[in-house]
Amino acid sequence: MEAEIISVGTEIILGQIVNTNAPFLSQQLGKLDITAARQLTVPDQLDLLETAVRTAWQNADLVFVCGGLGPTADDVTLRGVAAALGVRLTRDEDHWAWIRESFRQRQEPMMPENVQQAMYLSGGTTLANPVGLALGSWYERDGRRLIVLPGPPREFTAMVNQEVLPRLKKIVEGERQIVSRTLNFFGRPESLLMDEIAEATGDLHQVVITSYVQPDAIQVRMTVHDLPEATATALLDRAQAAIVAKEEAYFFGVGDDCSLAAQVVELLKQRHLKVTAAESLTGGMFQSTICSVPGASNVFDGGFVTYAASAKERLLGIDPQLIERYGVVSSQTAAQMAEKSRQRLGVAVGIGFTGVAGPDSLEGQPAGTVWVGLSIQGQATMTRQLHLGAYVGRQQIRRQSVQHGLQMIYHALQK
Incomplete structure (x- = not known):
């Protein structure tokens, strides 16, 4: 099965936003052995959109039209698709009532154009929007399928995952094992x-x-x-x-939705252990990542962000002479951060992050130099030095450091 993806948005054409929807959709389709052989971006211009949809409908088994379902004057997607297919638009009365009630509850004024978000392609079916207002459309004719999806990535991703992929999976499995x-x-x-x-x-x-x-x-x-x-x-x-x-x-x-953070939280829960952290360069990112996993409260009570050396000494009780002798960016400091944080909160697992996020060097160490310490009750403290590429940038160095720390915990708990 071949697909075509049409992304709608003048802001994409002008480079004002990055189109993350098309790559995400292509990847999900690939998992179903569906190839998005042609991808096109068109502005919010009715005639160009209509031409693009008409051409795609003639050439592809599966057409996606993404974006332009909002309530403003330049949201012309549904009109353009309907004209290309030669169909009318239908209003979903239940959804329209829900939109009106939503505005009433929020005590916000509603514009007449909001009705566009309750419209879908006549002869097709609606796709529910789990996190937004605008409906999607699923339309079939002569063995071909066309799917209209909202543009905001949060809404787009939710609709693809919850509405589109389950339907496509049934179709694909019916055609091929x-x-x-x-x-x-x-x-x-x-x-x-x-x-x-x-x-x-x-x-x-x-x-x-x-x-x-x-x-x-x-x-x-x-x-x-x-x-x-x-x-x-x-x-x-x-x-x-x-x-x-x-x-x-x-x-x-x-699994498609597997993450290191979720795996670590699950292992901690299974072993009835709790984790804490002392973070320098990562600035709380490890703790935030743990807290993003449902059920994190079972394994995490709190932790420390000790960015400056004085905070490491005052909040964790690290000996100033140790920092003076070995430096902030060192195996010894990372080990102490892990051990002291674990001891202060009385938990089984403590992890420490110290290093150079960049762009400047620190203590003669280049950006990307990171030490991670891991202290588990009853085991010898371990440390790992990372040499991350400075070219990836400050935020990615911090993010990769967190993932390496999670990986250390994951393998330690597997033993």
């Missing part, structure tokens, strides 16, 4: 990881293996086509065993 599984890795360059995986699975020719780089992981997707489910599952089991045996140091779980 596909069994797949996603493995998650961190800390290995993609090219090296995939070369080693190819070597480990060289005899499993029926397993197609692809990689997707995520902000905090590399996802490796294994897919088997057109075989009985039991046979396909057995092949995936063999491939996973071979891959994990080779890449165990970097592997952290199975």
